[in-house]
Amino acid sequence: MDLSIPFFQSELLFYPSLSCVSSLSLTTLISYGVYGTLDWRPIVIFTCSDFLAMGLDHYLDNAENLAQARATGNDGVVSVFTQARMMLICVACILFGALLCSPIQTWAITALFVAPALVWNRPLFWLPIRDVANARGDDEEPAGFFKHGFVIKRIPGMKAIIIGVIRGCGTFAVVHSVLSPRLLNNESSMWTPTQLLIWSTINWICHTTMADVRDYIDDLKEEIPTLPVLFKSVLKTKVLLTFLHAVNIISFSHNVYIVFGSLYATLLVWLLDESSPRSHFVFSMEGQPLTIALYFAVQACKKLPAFA
Structure with a gap:
């Protein structure tokens, strides 16, 4: 069990903060590109929600490590958990x-x-599952049954899809709920709600699946039914992800930014695998923010006198 300070700093502070960059960039693009304004409310709401969802999930997943750190007097690790807890509250x-x-x-x-997302890895309720091999037959439950918790994360093959819908459709829905009284920005056809919904949803499905590729060996041992585990093949998973990115490229070939982002993501699909360093998958997570940053950089350059 890893109780190093850098490990917990990355799990509890760095990765939740890094994930917020994606929400920050996407909500900013939707607000500006679709509605023609920069409203702070949806940007703050989804960015904070993103941090809370991932931060709380990582915090609870490491609760046993916190208990062990306290028991062994590891004040450095306990301090990291305290910082994470204060950040979650703020x-x-x-x-x-x-x-x-x-x-x-x-x-x-x-x-x-x-x-x-907040109850992502928590049992929502308990189901009686027949255990033919190890029937217990105690007084509290019928012989041959054991209680199995229903966990969203362990719905076979649905983890990536659920995250894609939350991060893709959810982001747009939050922005729209705040800015719906405004007319859509029709001055430019560069970005449309359909483009952003489909591109973002597919992008997050693919990124989440790439994270599952990263954890393939551990998930296979723990029987977590992610797509790579269900396929029992990283190669088949990569072929599927390539197809999904190709759907984006073909569907929105007129939008150079979506094409760029999808090609970038496809390249990483084939460069990364289960043996790649964990830190390298950050480039996959930040593919969409990089694309959005490129878009805003180009828009800023167009306003300069030299490009006017």
């Missing part, structure tokens, strides 16, 4: 403040898409 307060300034429908939509 971010939750900021999120609450942004929601107070938003329409009531934003509360409902935020809860709809964020709630599954």
